[in-house]
Amino acid sequence: MSDEAHERWQGTTTALGGRSDYKRVWDRQAAEYDVASLAVGGFIGEDTLERRAEATIETLRAIVGIRPNDVILEIGCGIARVGKPLSHLCLHWVGADISGEMLKHARRRLEGCGNTTLVELATVGLQELPSDSFDLVYCTIVFMHLFEWDRYRYVQEAFRVLTPGGRAYFDNFPLDSDHGWQIFTQGAQYTLGRRPAHLSMSSSREELRTYLSRAGFERIRIDDLPNGLISVSGHKAAAA
Amino acid sequence: MSQPDADLQKRAAALEAELSALAKREASYRAKMVQEFADRGERNTYMHSLREEIAALVKRGQEASSDIEVLTRKLEAELARSAALSAELDAVKRSLSWRVTAPLRRFASDIQATPRPAAARLIEHSPADGAPFTYYLHTSPFRIYRGSTFTLRGWAWPEDGRSVTAVRANIDGRLFPGRHGIDEAEVLARYGPQPANSSPGFEITFETPEGRHVLGIEAQLSASEWRTVMRTTIWCEPDGRA
Numbered sequence: 001m002s003d004e005a006h007e008r009w010q011g012t013t014t015a016l017g018g019r020s021d022y023k024r025v026w027d028r029q030a031a032e033y034d035v036a037s038l039a040v041g042g043f044i045g046e047d048t049l050e051r052r053a054e055a056t057i058e059t060l061r062a063i064v065g066i067r068p069n070d071v072i073l074e075i076g077c078g079i080a081r082v083g084k085p086l087s088h089l090c091l092h093w094v095g096a097d098i099s100g101e102m103l104k105h106a107r108r109r110l111e112g113c114g115n116t117t118l119v120e121l122a123t124v125g126l127q128e129l130p131s132d133s134f135d136l137v138y139c140t141i142v143f144m145h146l147f148e149w150d151r152y153r154y155v156q157e158a159f160r161v162l163t164p165g166g167r168a169y170f171d172n173f174p175l176d177s178d179h180g181w182q183i184f185t186q187g188a189q190y191t192l193g194r195r196p197a198h199l200s201m202s203s204s205r206e207e208l209r210t211y212l213s214r215a216g217f218e219r220i221r222i223d224d225l226p227n228g229l230i231s232v233s234g235h236k237a238a239a240a
Numbered sequence: 241m242s243q244p245d246a247d248l249q250k251r252a253a254a255l256e257a258e259l260s261a262l263a264k265r266e267a268s269y270r271a272k273m274v275q276e277f278a279d280r281g282e283r284n285t286y287m288h289s290l291r292e293e294i295a296a297l298v299k300r301g302q303e304a305s306s307d308i309e310v311l312t313r314k315l316e317a318e319l320a321r322s323a324a325l326s327a328e329l330d331a332v333k334r335s336l337s338w339r340v341t342a343p344l345r346r347f348a349s350d351i352q353a354t355p356r357p358a359a360a361r362l363i364e365h366s367p368a369d370g371a372p373f374t375y376y377l378h379t380s381p382f383r384i385y386r387g388s389t390f391t392l393r394g395w396a397w398p399e400d401g402r403s404v405t406a407v408r409a410n411i412d413g414r415l416f417p418g419r420h421g422i423d424e425a426e427v428l429a430r431y432g433p434q435p436a437n438s439s440p441g442f443e444i445t446f447e448t449p450e451g452r453h454v455l456g457i458e459a460q461l462s463a464s465e466w467r468t469v470m471r472t473t474i475w476c477e478p479d480g481r482a
Contacts (some may be wrong), residue, residue, distance in 0.1 A: 069260075069267045071274065091264070092271035094278075115271075119278045122285075130277040133270050163270070 018197040019147060022098045022124065025197045030101035034078070039198070040078035040102070040141070053082045055227070056140055057089070063223055064167040065089060065232050070135040073161065075126070075154050076142035078116070080106035087113045090136075096121050096129065126157040136167050143172040144183075144200035148207070154235045155211040165238035168217060171231040172203035179228025208232035307384045311475065354417055365413045368458045371467035372399040374431070381455060385448035388447040395424045395440040396469050403436035406460035409446040410468075412453045418444030420459075448476040 011103060016023060020130035030036040037049065060066055070090040077083050077095030079102055087093040087110070095110075096119045097103050103118045110116045119128050124146075137158040143151050151170075158168045183200050190199065205222045212220045217234030224230055332338055374398030397404060407418040422441025434440060444457070456471040 069264050071267050071271045091267045092274070094271075094274055117271075117278060119281075128278055128281045132272060132273050133277075135267065239474050 003235065004015060004072050019199075021197070022146070022150075023100075025145075026097075026099035027101040029198065030079075030099050030105065033105050035073075036079055036102055036105050040081060045194075049079075050085065053085050056082045057086055059225060059231070060086075060136075060138055062168060063221070063231060064136060064138070064169045067135070067140055071133065071136045072204060073126075073129065073134045073158075075137065075139035075158065077106060078102045080109050080116075080118075082140065083116060084109055084113060087116050092117070094119060094129070094134070096126060098123070110130050124153050126154070126161055129161050131160050132163050134161050134166055134171070137162055138169040140169070143170060143203055145198050152211045153216070155215045155217075159215045159217060159236055162236040166236045167233065168212070168236070169233045170208060170211075170232060171225065171229045172208065173200065174204060174230045175202050177224070177228040177230075199201070204231070205230055256444075260449070294379055304380075304383065310384060361433075365410060365415055367410055367454070367456045367471060368466035368468045370471070371461075373397065373459070373467075373469045374399060375457075375469050376427075377457075377470075381457075381470075381472055381474060384472075386472060386479050388448060388478050389445055390448050391443060391445040392418075392457065393441070393443045394457075395422075395427050395435040395442065396457075396459060397434050398467065399442050401436055401462040404440065404442075404459045404461065405463040407442040407444060408458050408460075408466075409444045410456040410458050411446055411448075414447075416444060416446035418442050446479065448474070450476055452476075461466075 002063075026039070029039040051168055057066070066072075066086070068089070068091065071094070072086065072090050072091045073094045073096060074083055074086075075096055077097050077100075080095050083093050083095045084108070092115045093113075093174050094117045095103070095106055097106070098121045102118045103120055106118055110118070121128060139158070140152060142154075146154070151172075155168070155170065162168060173183050175181060175184055184202060187195075187199050187201075190196070206232065209220055209222060212232055212234040216236070218237050220234040221231065222230060222232055249255040372394045375394060377392060377394035379391065379393050381392060392409065396407075404420055407420045409416040409418065419437045422443060423439045424441040427440065428434060430437070446455075452473060452475050454471060455474045457469040458466050459469050460466050
């Protein structure tokens with residue numbers, strides 16, 4: 001195929017909808033706090049938020065561990081649902097999100113938590129953060145809203161910003177759990193033209209394992225979580 | 241446990257404590273580094289937005305210079321035309337026919353001096369009287385107006401402490417109501433609270449028909465009288481008809 005024909009072919013392809021415009025998609029959903037809370041976790045009340053956050057923290061503790069001297073990064077922190085209670089258990093917690101509107105709510109919720117930092121990401125990736133800086137990077141209830149290429153980009157970036165010996169954790173819903181199948185069938189009910197940009201999309205265990213393996217992680221582990229999600233975790237090799 | 245073993249255990253515990261303290265210091269240093277890295281990024285973004293603002297201001301400056309050049313050429317042409325007309329008038333007044341017909345003009349002038357009914361009002365709405373205002377226009381009115389409409393934005397309050405209850409533009413007597421009560425947090429932060437005008441911003445869109453006009457920005461005070469905030473001559477050359 002000639003270059004000219006290739007160019008014409010590229011010109012005829014259609015953009016994959018607005019899903020990739022994550023900043024716009026999530027800024028719109030975060031304009032009001034209760035809607036933002038629903039969008040990131042499906043619940044509104046502060047009590048429910050805290051209860052669910054405790055469950056996430058227990059999962060992190062069991063799979064990758066949480067240490068008092070840890071400098072922790074959450075990718076896609078939203079309104080700091082997990083970050084607020086987690087900041088009491090570590091040295092410093094950093095929340096990164098592509099939505100500046102979400103971070104406004106997070107900032108308000110984190111008032112008084114001195115060991116926290118919020119970073120608005122300009123685009124997919126962690127270019128705002130330095131390499132070899134974090135002991136733990138985690139990303140929960142985020143991958144379902146991303147395209148596969150962007151999921152992998154965040155895994156790569158997590159590897160970069162982790163210190164040697166650092167740990168990483170990611171999760172998503174699989175198709176083969178009841179919870180995952182329920183999400184899938186709910187998504188299937190949208191008509192073609194009405195599918196929202198944030199529509200949840202599943203991951204397979206092999207997909208998640210491949211991301212971490214390709215990014216350079218070691219001691220990769222897949223876990224089936226009690227809430228119907230699957231998680232993948234791994235370590236960045238310690239310095240020799 | 242023998243004494244050497246106990247000593248060893250003590251030393252190991254001390255070393256472990258030292259290691260832990262070191263790990264904490266190292267982690268604190270990393271947390272600080274992350275914070276500074278993120279701050280620097282934010283500053284860079286701010287610098288970038290400032291540079292963009294400067295570029296926009298430079299562009300506006302260039303456009304204003306271009307407008308001044310066009311207006312200067314118009315003024316020069318008008319001055320030349322005025323000089324030519326003056327010379328022509330002088331020539332007419334020096335002519336024999338002008339002097340011969342002088343008694344006739346005097347007679348006509350006497351007849352015209354007789355009182356006549358007042359001429360119909362040429363303009364629909366006279367400009368309102370002026371009053372001292374503190375004001376600023378975000379969009380400068382000093383330009384050549386090239387569109388068919390224009391929107392002026394600014395803020396104003398009267399210095400006598402009354403409240404502004406409406407705003408409008410007066411173009412040669414034609415009125416264009418505007419929107420007022422727009423928040424101007426930065427202005428209040430600078431000038432202090434304005435109890436009668438807590439949201440002193442306004443926005444007025446008006447038509448800009450071709451030609452030279454008198455533009456007045458007028459404010460209604462305490463829901464009664466109208467006062468002129470500022471008045472200036474404007475020159476409109478809608479695109480394609482310049």
